[in-house]
Amino acid sequence: MSREREPLHRPWIAAGLAGGVAALLTVAFVRVHRDDAPLPAIAHRALAVALPAWRTTEPVNEIVYGTRAFDTFGETFLLLAAVVAVTVLARGREPRHEYVGEAVAALGEQASVDPKRPPGSSRARTAEEVEESDRLPVRVADRRPLGPPGLELAAEMTVIVRVAARIAAVVLAMAGIYLAAWGFAPGGGFPAGAVVSGVAILLYAALGYRAIRRVVRPRMLESLELAGAAAIIVVELLGLTLKGSFTANWVPLGPVGTIRSGGVLQLFSGAELVEVATGLTIAIFALLGMQHEWSPER
Amino acid sequence: MILGNYLAVAALFCIGLYAVLSRRNLIKIVMGLSLMEASTYLLLVSLAYRRGSTAPVLVNPPKGQTEASLARGNVADPVLQNFCLTAIVIGVAITAVFLTVAVRAAQHYDSLDADDLRALRG
Numbered sequence: 001m002s003r004e005r006e007p008l009h010r011p012w013i014a015a016g017l018a019g020g021v022a023a024l025l026t027v028a029f030v031r032v033h034r035d036d037a038p039l040p041a042i043a044h045r046a047l048a049v050a051l052p053a054w055r056t057t058e059p060v061n062e063i064v065y066g067t068r069a070f071d072t073f074g075e076t077f078l079l080l081a082a083v084v085a086v087t088v089l090a091r092g093r094e095p096r097h098e099y100v101g102e103a104v105a106a107l108g109e110q111a112s113v114d115p116k117r118p119p120g121s122s123r124a125r126t127a128e129e130v131e132e133s134d135r136l137p138v139r140v141a142d143r144r145p146l147g148p149p150g151l152e153l154a155a156e157m158t159v160i161v162r163v164a165a166r167i168a169a170v171v172l173a174m175a176g177i178y179l180a181a182w183g184f185a186p187g188g189g190f191p192a193g194a195v196v197s198g199v200a201i202l203l204y205a206a207l208g209y210r211a212i213r214r215v216v217r218p219r220m221l222e223s224l225e226l227a228g229a230a231a232i233i234v235v236e237l238l239g240l241t242l243k244g245s246f247t248a249n250w251v252p253l254g255p256v257g258t259i260r261s262g263g264v265l266q267l268f269s270g271a272e273l274v275e276v277a278t279g280l281t282i283a284i285f286a287l288l289g290m291q292h293e294w295s296p297e298r
Numbered sequence: 299m300i301l302g303n304y305l306a307v308a309a310l311f312c313i314g315l316y317a318v319l320s321r322r323n324l325i326k327i328v329m330g331l332s333l334m335e336a337s338t339y340l341l342l343v344s345l346a347y348r349r350g351s352t353a354p355v356l357v358n359p360p361k362g363q364t365e366a367s368l369a370r371g372n373v374a375d376p377v378l379q380n381f382c383l384t385a386i387v388i389g390v391a392i393t394a395v396f397l398t399v400a401v402r403a404a405q406h407y408d409s410l411d412a413d414d415l416r417a418l419r420g
């Protein structure tokens with residue numbers, strides 16, 4: 001921050017504008033329907049057709065992937081656009097195969113490409129190299145002498161955290177995928193995808209990048225992300241081709257409460273799971289991996 | 299009292315708006331935008347609420363209700379729950395874009411102050 005002190009006129013103008021919006025919103029909300037209003041027609045329709053037409057017990061799933069599937073289709077590609085934007089903005093100078101820690105492996109190549117600035121030529125660069133190389137001074141937090149708090153690094157997590165994270169990761173991943181696969185999760189792939197990406201972040205926080213580097217790498221995640229997007233397009237286009245409607249069901253329906261109940265809803269939901277899980281993971285790890293500057297060091 | 303929820307929505311939205319308008323720190327602006335997003339989630343689930351209703355799930359209906367009565371509408375509005383679900387995921391992705399821009403701006407200009415980002419100023 002070049003200037004710590006904010007100018008004084010801004011808070012007053014902002015308070016006036018925010019107060020005006022608050023007054024407008026309050027007037028509007030007083031006239032909004034209350035909790036005794038009847039449900040809108042589209043909600044009644046979704047509730048009425050969920051069991052007979054789709055054999056699903058989750059009207060929310062029926063709306064997300066059935067009645068309003070075209071809306072979800074658009075939102076999926078909005079998510080993809082956001083992930084592409086993060087990837088483009090966060091990309092390093094050279095193409096990378098891993099999100100975190102790869103700069104150390106490329107030190108030799110960097111020295112040959114950029115001989116004027118050999119690795120370790122500045123304090124900032126040296127600190128960055130130590131941080132990325134996993135050569136941490138203290139491996140176990142219990143052995144760290146008492147004193148000022150150090151960096152919260154995964155390698156310093158205690159054995160309790162590491163064991164608990166391993167157990168919680170399995171339970172979370174299974175619960176998320178099971179609920180989505182059997183159609184019991186309201187929203188199917190959306191919450192399940194967030195759970196799966198949460199598992200990756202939990203393991204990264206507790207065990208470090210080495211624990212997930214086989215799966216969480218740009219090429220793998222970006223391929224999966226685009227495969228999910230392609231699967232959604234194919235599922236919806238087959239509805240258009242076979243049944244004459246973009247979101248129509250073309251899969252034979254199984255009994256209620258099984259993996260095949262819901263037909264095409266389940267296919268869309270599964271593809272959405274892949275799309276959301278990989279999309280959020282890409283966005284978060286791209287942010288975590290943003291360590292090199294574009295501009296020259298000052 | 300659902301009106302309390304609506305007023306909380308207005309308050310949350312305006313706190314977020316105040317942060318966006320009054321702060322110059324990019325991270326604080328992103329936090330304000332996240333608060334505004336959160337207010338819309340609260341609005342959507344509050345609009346979906348119906349007094350005495352259950353979750354819109356057509357399995358094992360509560361005592362005194364059948365699956366047919368649930369389907370007739372004695373449940374929370376599933377359409378608004380759908381909006382809320384998708385909005386949360388999109389909100390996370392958009393926040394990631396904002397934060398990426400903030401990190402790049404900080405790296406490029408050596409500052410998180412929005413007033414220092416003046417490359418386009420003539």
